[in-house]
Amino acid sequence: MTSSLTARTTVLAAAHGLGKDYGSGDAAVTALSDVDCTVAAGELLVITGPSGGGKTTLLHCLSGIAAPDRGEVHIDGADLARLDDDARADLRRRRFGFCFQTLNLLPALTVAENVQLPLVLAGNPADRIRQRSAELLGTVGLADRGDAFPARLSGGEQVRVALARALVNDPAVVWADEPTGSLDSVAAAGVLDLLRGVVDRGGTVVVSHDPDVVARADRVLRLRDGRLVP
Numbered sequence: 001m002t003s004s005l006t007a008r009t010t011v012l013a014a015a016h017g018l019g020k021d022y023g024s025g026d027a028a029v030t031a032l033s034d035v036d037c038t039v040a041a042g043e044l045l046v047i048t049g050p051s052g053g054g055k056t057t058l059l060h061c062l063s064g065i066a067a068p069d070r071g072e073v074h075i076d077g078a079d080l081a082r083l084d085d086d087a088r089a090d091l092r093r094r095r096f097g098f099c100f101q102t103l104n105l106l107p108a109l110t111v112a113e114n115v116q117l118p119l120v121l122a123g124n125p126a127d128r129i130r131q132r133s134a135e136l137l138g139t140v141g142l143a144d145r146g147d148a149f150p151a152r153l154s155g156g157e158q159v160r161v162a163l164a165r166a167l168v169n170d171p172a173v174v175w176a177d178e179p180t181g182s183l184d185s186v187a188a189a190g191v192l193d194l195l196r197g198v199v200d201r202g203g204t205v206v207v208s209h210d211p212d213v214v215a216r217a218d219r220v221l222r223l224r225d226g227r228l229v230p
């Protein structure tokens with residue numbers, strides 16, 4: 001982790017005039033409109049607001065998963081749109097962890113193998129990979145499910161696998177889209193402890209929508225109809 005990520009006042013991400021539309025003609029939907037925001041390094045930032053308000057779209061644009069139609073996103077001062085595909089992929093692999101609503105667990109890999117994937121891609125040694133994935137599966141309460149395939153797990157367990165995978169590389173920034181949405185309150189509290197732990201270690205967490213998460217946020221952005229509301 002770079003030292004620039006340890007100071008709370010350091011701007012990690014900044015969006016200016018962000019806009020995004022889906023579809024065209026009569027079916028066109030403006031999902032984001034004129035959004036200006038920042039993400040400070042070392043904070044737990046929650047994006048909240050009603051369903052359809054643009055939370056997922058904003059997370060995708062800020063994290064470089066989707067390209068905005070209008071405006072700019074800067075990460076550590078670099079304009080995301082000006083990074084080539086390799087640089088963007090490198091940023092995602094080395095600095096970011098993702099837990100998005102479509103969990104994207106690979107069905108042909110076991111739970112442990114799914115969690116190990118970021119470590120494998122980063123070229124870690126085999127014993128480190130095994131040790132770290134076992135540690136994370138323990139943390140999310142799935143120590144004994146490593147050999148199962150994702151389809152055998154409940155929805156809530158699958159979310160926890162995706163979170164373990166998002167955290168396994170000690171990313172500087174974790175982007176999580178409603179990670180507690182399908183969990184009971186005990187499991188949700190465990191997930192929040194995990195995310196809070198990332199921030200306590202100097203990392204940054206951007207997470208969307210959940211009243212329990214809002215209560216533990218350092219800062220909250222509210223989106224309605226694609227616009228930030230005070």
Ligand SMILES: Nc1ncnc2c1ncn2[C@@H]1O[C@H](COP(=O)(O)OP(=O)(O)O)[C@@H](O)[C@H]1O
Pocket residue numbers: 022023029030031049050051052053054055056057058
């Ligand atoms: N792939 C898509 N195609 C068409 N419309 C979309 C797509 N994704 C999102 N939308 C629309 O964009 C708006 C914002 O959606 P989204 O960012 O998913 O909001 P939220 O996460 O707050 O529920 C909604 O009106 C939604 O229907």
Ligand SMILES: [Mg+2]
Pocket residue numbers: 055056057101177
């Ligand atoms: Mg959403």
